[in-house]
Amino acid sequence: MSIYAAPPARPVVSVEEVRGVLEQHWGALRIVTELGSQQDRNFLVEDGDGRYVFKLANSATTTAELEAQHLALQRLAAAGLRVPAPVPARDGREVAPLTIRGEQLPARLLTFVEGTPLLAHDDLGPEQARWLGDTAGRVARALEHFEHPGTDRLSQWDVRTGLDVVAALAASVPSPVRRAQILEAAEWIAARLEPLRDGLVTQVIHADITDDNVVHDDASGLGIIDFGDLMRSWRIGELVPMAASCYMRDEPDALLFETVAAFAEHVESTDAELAALWPLTVLRAAVLVVSGEHQVMVDGDNDYADLRRTAEWRAFAQAVERDPDEMDVLVRAAARGGFAPRELPAGRLIDGPVEVVDLSVLSDEYDAGSWLESGAETRILLRRAAPGRPAVTCWGEYRLTRTHPRAPRGAAATFAVGVDVAVAVDTPLTAPFDGTLAARPGGFVLMGGGWSLWVGGEGSAVAVDVPGALRIAEPRSVRRGERLALVRAGTAATVQLTAGDGIRPPHCVRPLLAAHWRRVAPDPSPLFGTDITAPEVSPAQTLQRRDAAFASAQEHYYGQPPQIERGWREFLIDTEAQTYVDVVNNVTIAGHAHPGVVAAASRQWSLLNTNSRFHYAAVAELSERLAALAPEGLDRVFLVNSGSEAVDLALRLAFTATGRSRMLAAREAYHGWTLGADSVSTSLGDNPRALTTRPSWVELIDAPNPVRGTHRGPDAAAAYLADLDRLLDDLEAEGRAELAGVIIEPIFGNGGGVLLPQGYLAGVYERVRALGGICISDEVQVGYGRLGEFFWGFEQQDAVPDVIAVAKAMGNGQPLGAVITTAAIAEAFEQEGSFFSSAGGSPVSSRVGLAVLDALETEGLQANAREVGTEFAEALRGLAERHPAIGAVHGMGLYLGVELVAGAAFTPDAALAGRVCDLLLAEGCIVQPTGDHKNVLKIKPPLCIARESVEYVVGALDRCLSRATA
Ligand code: PMP
Numbered sequence: 001m002s003i004y005a006a007p008p009a010r011p012v013v014s015v016e017e018v019r020g021v022l023e024q025h026w027g028a029l030r031i032v033t034e035l036g037s038q039q040d041r042n043f044l045v046e047d048g049d050g051r052y053v054f055k056l057a058n059s060a061t062t063t064a065e066l067e068a069q070h071l072a073l074q075r076l077a078a079a080g081l082r083v084p085a086p087v088p089a090r091d092g093r094e095v096a097p098l099t100i101r102g103e104q105l106p107a108r109l110l111t112f113v114e115g116t117p118l119l120a121h122d123d124l125g126p127e128q129a130r131w132l133g134d135t136a137g138r139v140a141r142a143l144e145h146f147e148h149p150g151t152d153r154l155s156q157w158d159v160r161t162g163l164d165v166v167a168a169l170a171a172s173v174p175s176p177v178r179r180a181q182i183l184e185a186a187e188w189i190a191a192r193l194e195p196l197r198d199g200l201v202t203q204v205i206h207a208d209i210t211d212d213n214v215v216h217d218d219a220s221g222l223g224i225i226d227f228g229d230l231m232r233s234w235r236i237g238e239l240v241p242m243a244a245s246c247y248m249r250d251e252p253d254a255l256l257f258e259t260v261a262a263f264a265e266h267v268e269s270t271d272a273e274l275a276a277l278w279p280l281t282v283l284r285a286a287v288l289v290v291s292g293e294h295q296v297m298v299d300g301d302n303d304y305a306d307l308r309r310t311a312e313w314r315a316f317a318q319a320v321e322r323d324p325d326e327m328d329v330l331v332r333a334a335a336r337g338g339f340a341p342r343e344l345p346a347g348r349l350i351d352g353p354v355e356v357v358d359l360s361v362l363s364d365e366y367d368a369g370s371w372l373e374s375g376a377e378t379r380i381l382l383r384r385a386a387p388g389r390p391a392v393t394c395w396g397e398y399r400l401t402r403t404h405p406r407a408p409r410g411a412a413a414t415f416a417v418g419v420d421v422a423v424a425v426d427t428p429l430t431a432p433f434d435g436t437l438a439a440r441p442g443g444f445v446l447m448g449g450g451w452s453l454w455v456g457g458e459g460s461a462v463a464v465d466v467p468g469a470l471r472i473a474e475p476r477s478v479r480r481g482e483r484l485a486l487v488r489a490g491t492a493a494t495v496q497l498t499a500g501d502g503i504r505p506p507h508c509v510r511p512l513l514a515a516h517w518r519r520v521a522p523d524p525s526p527l528f529g530t531d532i533t534a535p536e537v538s539p540a541q542t543l544q545r546r547d548a549a550f551a552s553a554q555e556h557y558y559g560q561p562p563q564i565e566r567g568w569r570e571f572l573i574d575t576e577a578q579t580y581v582d583v584v585n586n587v588t589i590a591g592h593a594h595p596g597v598v599a600a601a602s603r604q605w606s607l608l609n610t611n612s613r614f615h616y617a618a619v620a621e622l623s624e625r626l627a628a629l630a631p632e633g634l635d636r637v638f639l640v641n642s643g644s645e646a647v648d649l650a651l652r653l654a655f656t657a658t659g660r661s662r663m664l665a666a667r668e669a670y671h672g673w674t675l676g677a678d679s680v681s682t683s684l685g686d687n688p689r690a691l692t693t694r695p696s697w698v699e700l701i702d703a704p705n706p707v708r709g710t711h712r713g714p715d716a717a718a719a720y721l722a723d724l725d726r727l728l729d730d731l732e733a734e735g736r737a738e739l740a741g742v743i744i745e746p747i748f749g750n751g752g753g754v755l756l757p758q759g760y761l762a763g764v765y766e767r768v769r770a771l772g773g774i775c776i777s778d779e780v781q782v783g784y785g786r787l788g789e790f791f792w793g794f795e796q797q798d799a800v801p802d803v804i805a806v807a808k809a810m811g812n813g814q815p816l817g818a819v820i821t822t823a824a825i826a827e828a829f830e831q832e833g834s835f836f837s838s839a840g841g842s843p844v845s846s847r848v849g850l851a852v853l854d855a856l857e858t859e860g861l862q863a864n865a866r867e868v869g870t871e872f873a874e875a876l877r878g879l880a881e882r883h884p885a886i887g888a889v890h891g892m893g894l895y896l897g898v899e900l901v902a903g904a905a906f907t908p909d910a911a912l913a914g915r916v917c918d919l920l921l922a923e924g925c926i927v928q929p930t931g932d933h934k935n936v937l938k939i940k941p942p943l944c945i946a947r948e949s950v951e952y953v954v955g956a957l958d959r960c961l962s963r964a965t966a
Pocket of ligand 1: 641642643644645647670671672673745749778779780781807808
């Protein structure tokens with residue numbers, strides 16, 4: 001039986017014994033804590049001067065090994081790396097062999113390398129991956145000619161013997177399915193490694209440079225710890241542990257390639273080393289899982305090994321999912337920097353002109369979500385192909401046709417590293433360079449001059465057509481300009497040029513890997529005699545331009561936002577053709593790019609757009625329909641351009657109709673940005689100084705929030721109204737009771753959809769009217785069908801206002817707002833002269849407003865808000881049962897709020913809300929926090945949202961909450 005079957009268990013030693021040993025050999029040192037280790041025992045200790053690690057190795061460790069470690073440490077320190085230094089014992093020895101319970105155990109004291117292991121970085125990203133690759137490279141370089149007998153050792157972590165370890169320990173894996181997976185992986189790894197062995201360079205390596213053993217400290221930079229695996233092995237083994245560690249994380253490929261590229265700056269790997277890296281990485285993951293399982297078996301109470309098992313299994317699972325051929329190509333590209341210096345072939349694949357067709361996010365080829373239909377690409381291309389003028393797609397575009405709605409950001413392989421060529425008539429392809437032609441499924445590959453040209457197609461789209469041969473049984477030489485194949489009329493072929501003669505890359509790749517694949521499959525423009533390169537997209541650059549020119553008080557969502565350039569129904573799409581579910585868009589009720597709205601706006605623009613002093617039908621039609629939607633008696637309509645304008649105008653109507661200017665306004669509310677609307681806005685989330693800077697004509701009333709406010713529960717309405725009575729009495733006593741009116745949202749939009757206590761609004765209206773005031777309902781956010789059961793928010797409260805201010809949803813994003821009121825109030829306003837808003841109620845805005853109302857009616861949007869909204873709320877309440885962080889689910893219809901709290905005291909948890917929103921973005925869902933405490937996730941998607949999207953969002957929220965609260 002090999003030694004791998006039984007890695008030594010950790011030494012058994014009590015803290016008392018450690019204290020005694022320290023005292024005896026090194027003097028007074030205080031034990032701070034025990035540090036984790038799989039096979040040794042490590043203690044952090046300190047004296048007045050500094051911190052140290054006391055290391056007690058297991059009984060299998062020899063003094064020679066430790067000597068080798070100490071010499072290696074000297075070399076690394078000399079090379080400028082931050083590593084521990086041995087502290088000699090009283091007798092001058094660096095290693096003190098101790099006998100504990102009859103066992104000889106080598107003990108040492110090393111200086112403590114300050115810093116946090118990179119492992120602790122929750123968001124370990126490309127930068128940290130580069131640090132790790134760089135460290136591994138520097139270490140391998142510094143140890144290049146180091147020789148010591150203590151480094152020739154048998155270790156289960158030696159990459160050279162990984163297959164033996166797997167064979168010996170696989171039986172420790174309890175699950176038969178997983179065990180079989182491991183053995184299957186071992187088989188292909190063995191086959192791949194066999195021919196490489198002779199080309200693998202041997203030297204001494206650290207053998208465990210991972211995010212666990214590389215620490216970082218802002219003051220001193222990177223440091224390396226744990227030299228317990230120092231050994232003579234394959235040099236590429238220096239990179240393998242970190243490569244495997246990448247697969248414990250999200251987006252591992254990008255991390256791996258960064259690591260490889262940074263390593264390559266210090267070590268020039270041989271072809272064999274690069275080819276061995278991926279199989280060895282998968283092997284390392286396999287060794288980790290079998291060793292972890294084995295360790296738990298022999299040393300069940302080792303929490304450290306136990307905890308790491310989940311991460312190790314994840315690494316293995318993610319690694320075996322990869323295509324080893326693709327990984328091989330990408331590893332080489334990362335290490336060698338790709339094809340950069342090489343000249344592209346100069347010959348043509350297709351003679352004559354081509355039509356370049358754009359399939360990117362901004363393409364005009366699509367409309368009304370047509371990119372989601374199957375076969376869209378070929379259909380579009382064939383539409384554009386003409387006899388003698390094949391249609392060719394762009395290289396380096398993010399194709400909208402490849403997007404996935406309801407999927408994590410970055411999951412859709414949208415970046416085109418291949419192109420498609422569609423032809424209207426049979427079209428010949430010719431060899432652009434001298435090379436060897438070989439048949440491949442559906443097409444062929446031409447290899448020559450360091451390039452491979454891959455051509456393929458569905459079925460018989462591409463027919464090899466070499467003079468003198470109907471099909472190529474054997475590879476054959478062809479010369480530049482010779483005919484190779486025919487692309488059949490009405491079909492499309494795929495074309496890809498790659499450096500070297502490796503494998504054919506995927507046609508489109510994930511955005512995160514775009515930079516890596518570009519190195520492998522460059523722009524084949526010369527083959528077509530025209531530039532088919534898509535313009536590069538750079539959301540970061542656009543953001544910089546925005547930041548430089550667009551006044552920064554106009555904030556943007558997210559630290560590093562995706563650049564959103566297209567929408568469709570409840571979906572938003574970024575420049576990398578990644579699709580998100582839009583959960584925050586309360587404006588676009590009919591959905592993004594709604595065809596009815598698009599057509600109405602476009603047609604009206606082509607006819608006329610002017611102001612409402614002219615006489616045209618649209619303004620009459622829209623006003624009629626709005627008046628018909630309002631309660632009896634509210635039948636006069638003003639048309640403006642925004643919610644702020646509607647609120648501002650509503651306030652002025654109240655002032656002129658009453659001849660007074662004192663307004664009641666609720667706390668925690670937002671009503672708009674104009675001077676008037678801002679005066680009655682009190683939300684601290686929008687303006688932290690709001691409560692201390694309101695003008696003197698605004699009287700604040702308590703936020704009637706029955707969930708988190710002053711009064712809670714079923715009797716809250718009466719209590720809030722009693723407070724209001726007291727306030728009104730006080731105002732009366734101070735001679736300030738002459739009210740123009742009250743402005744209030746009928747549902748706390750800003751608070752995240754909190755419903756007012758039942759009966760509250762009617763009570764407020766009654767009191768205000770008794771004092772001669774006017775009641776304004778701000779329906780800008782919650783009105784217009786969003787609540788499902790009710791068209792207007794005040795209906796939910798069984799109250800009828802005197803003035804309705806509405807906007808947002810009315811125009812589905814087109815600037816459009818309205819004030820709807822009684823004839824008496826409207827006519828009183830005439831004292832102020834005439835009212836005119838240049839674009840308010842313009843022909844275009846009015847037609848858009850009518851198209852939105854048509855959509856609401858014919859597409860049953862309000863009914864969808866009721867049905868899907870109810871299911872949404874139920875699903876969220878279901879989540880609340882499993883996630884204590886969900887303190888409450890507010891709202892109704894498709895105006896919902898998920899309130900996140902910490903602890904039983906219902907403390908608002910803004911940090912959690914922010915983190916969850918970031919995680920949701922990565923899941924492909926756009927959600928933002930709201931409220932005075934910024935702890936309520938606002939859920940107010942387009943009213944056309946599909947059930948599947950709701951299910952996706954709820955599932956994503958579930959995952960994000962679990963992750964953020966783990
Ligand atoms: N009232 C309420 C309740 C709002 O939520 C908003 C906008 N968030 C406004 C008024 C102002 O609307 P706009 O941004 O269209 O000016």
